[in-house]
């Protein structure tokens with residue numbers, strides 16, 4: 001399990017382990033140094049740059065351990081004001097007669113093949129300037145491989161902002177937990193390859209932490225599929241949407257839903273596209289609704305209200321268009337007791353009737369950043385800059401509603417639970433991608449009947465579908481859809 005914390009949450013977990021549970025901080029530091037050394041390649045000229053706090057102390061401990069590995073390693077100490085633990089680490093080195101460099105930084109760094117960045121970690125408190133700026137510029141100018149311990153120095157642990165300047169790492173080894181700053185804003189650009197090392201702090205000491213969605217978590221979230229099940233066991237979904245102008249959206253969602261394991265699927269669509277969808281998809285039943293100008297007509301609202309109650313789940317929004325009829329249909333769905341999934345134009349339709357999200361029945365919404373502005377009072381920039389906070393805010397307003405927020409990272413939130421998925425993929429940056437996710441989600445919910453596990457498995461499977469031999473630029477929604485069964489199979493065997 002990999003947790004994601006703010007700077008303060010991570011520091012509180014450290015303090016709790018040390019003060020309340022009597023795990024000496026030097027024990028945690030030894031674990032940190034041992035774990036981080038595993039990422040340092042053997043047989044290289046290694047230079048470890050140590051700052052004035054415990055991040056620097058980690059670097060001194062690593063120096064000792066790498067010397068035991070007979071590596072060509074040397075540490076540079078940037079300050080003579082040391083934290084208590086750093087002083088202890090320095091005393092240990094001196095007791096073995098190991099020299100620590102304090103002058104001529106640029107000469108010392110020359111010809112380094114690996115630089116370990118232990119300048120600042122979770123204690124960075126202000127913009128970097130003066131000699132520290134010079135050190136970081138020299139590190140960034142070097143051709144050596146750069147490994148940052150806990151955080152690239154200069155990266156703010158919670159916000160992902162760069163304070164003054166920052167080390168550009170090739171590898172970052174986060175200690176104990178990921179910090180939100182690794183994942184948002186400048187974080188992904190400066191961290192390089194990101195790993196998280198367990199240093200022995202119990203997971204239970206991180207109240208309020210988010211959880212990273214890993215393959216193991218997603219595999220555990222996949223709905224079980226009993227060999228004795230029948231079509232009624234796996235969900236009887238209704239999808240409402242489509243228009244003459246945008247019938248592709250509901251077609252993609254429907255095909256993805258069927259390939260994700262739904263028992264039966266019925267499409268409630270405007271009359272002019274019923275035949276098109278019949279040609280595209282034999283497996284879904286169709287309910288043809290009155291239309292006007294290619295979209296649902298007002299009369300379709302009453303027809304939906306008569307039909308809706310026998311379905312579980314009901315998904316609304318894909319390719320539906322934005323109108324008073326869309327608003328009324330979303331109201332009809334959310335005022336029913338059916339589990340509901342709201343996507344695309346259905347989210348727009350909630351902007352003046354957000355209270356509908358306070359319903360008791362299971363509800364999942366799947367906005368991208370702009371669509372989330374219809375549901376909470378944050379603007380696009382505020383959400384994009386801090387999607388984790390935006391999701392937290394959403395969950396506090398609508399505690400029974402499950403959110404899948406699609407931004408640079410994907411954040412799933414419900415009540416106090418929050419999960420983060422990080423796998424940037426330009427192949428998914430295309431029209432139709434959201435519709436495919438919505439279809440997979442509908443299929444997963446139909447089988448799982450649990451919004452959180454359905455959301456986790458759907459997000460992961462969607463991302464697996466984009467992993468193809470083809471170049472991401474050339475992939476289109478059909479390619480993802482055909483991959484769904486294979487992706488689910490891969491995950492089930494994981």
Ligand SMILES: NC(=O)C1=CN([C@@H]2O[C@H](COP(=O)(O)OP(=O)(O)OC[C@H]3O[C@@H](n4cnc5c(N)ncnc54)[C@H](OP(=O)(O)O)[C@@H]3O)[C@@H](O)[C@H]2O)[C@@H](O)CC1
Nearest residue numbers: 014025028029053054055120121122123124125126127150
């Ligand atoms: N026992 C534990 O908890 C464990 C901790 N571990 C490790 O400790 C790290 C956290 O250690 P930390 O709290 O000492 O903070 P760290 O990042 O080393 O820097 C603090 C120093 O920098 C200074 N300073 C800050 N900003 C500055 C600036 N812009 N320019 C100049 N100076 C600046 C600041 O000065 P001050 O603000 O006090 O004036 C202070 O002297 C954590 O990331 C992990 O690597 C692991 O070993 C596991 C066990």
Ligand SMILES: [K+]
Nearest residue numbers: 117120151153
């Ligand atoms: K660092």
